[in-house]
Amino acid sequence: MTSHRTTTGPHPSAAGDRTRAGAAFAPGLGPVIGWVDGRPVPYALLEQRVAGLRKGPLSAALPRPGTAEARQLARWQTQVILTEVLCETTAKALGLSPVDGPPLDRLAAVELGSINAAAYNGSPWVRALFEHLAAEATIPAEWRPRQSSRPSTATHFVRHRLFPDRTSAARATLHDLAPLGDVDLASLPTALAEAIAHHPEGALIGPVQDALGWHVAAATRSRQPRSPRTTESPPATHPSAQEKEGEAAQPMSNRPQRPHAAARPSPTDLLQAARRRTFARRLDELRAAKLDLVPGLEHPGDPRQPDNHHKH
Structure with missing residues (x-):
């Protein structure tokens, strides 16, 4: 989990759904959910995001307003919004253009993390910064299959x-x-x-x-072309007649399975995973340097905020 700077001030109830009471304020703007590189991000963005969810098809699955779960939802949405703003600001400063694309598949979303994945799926600027930061990614040595020590010609x-x-x-x-x-x-x-x-x-x-x-x-x-098999070569890899007869007498579901090599991720899959890891790490660095959070709207996994606890 990435920790970000948290501004000092009264603990807000702004982490709930319906009130701004106690939220941090910016002169001329009003309540904010945080600052990106010194720029205040208005609380209204969070209100609009949560209101849209409550009017959407998943509204029945959302926690009731005022509960700890609702405050956690607001914290999660805050991090998504701040990530989108951070990526947009950084991408524009680098002269990048927005990038359209399909949403992440489930595996890619898990590798990026739920907040990063939601921001990636929701913002063309996040996708633009992803392409830029992940361009230099390489497959880590520990991910690569071991190569034979014999020289290859x-x-x-x-x-x-x-x-x-x-x-x-x-x-x-x-x-x-x-x-x-x-x-x-x-x-x-x-x-x-x-x-x-x-x-x-x-x-x-x-x-x-x-x-x-x-x-x-x-x-x-x-x-290299395979050398032709000689008549003296023993057919060691072929089943005997008795084995064939034994298999034929069994239903397909009961037949013993011959061992086979375990499936391995392709080089392309490994490279894409490395690109996602590189982006997540670089994004964490940007957050640490450029994000200031409001007390009460910390990362939902931050152990310092009061709603981060388990109930058994």
């Missing part, structure tokens, strides 16, 4: 494209790459060859810069 099937600038290269996908065919890594630019050697097969690699420009590539090892 296999060639690689490489897809590649050269871009004139980093921005356009960072937006590239696998569909933007053109096939180079089976190539020896030694024939590629050194920086690109080293990047390919240190990434899992099939992963989107780059942007990698050298004197030519910005490279983006993906590579898989070329499969």
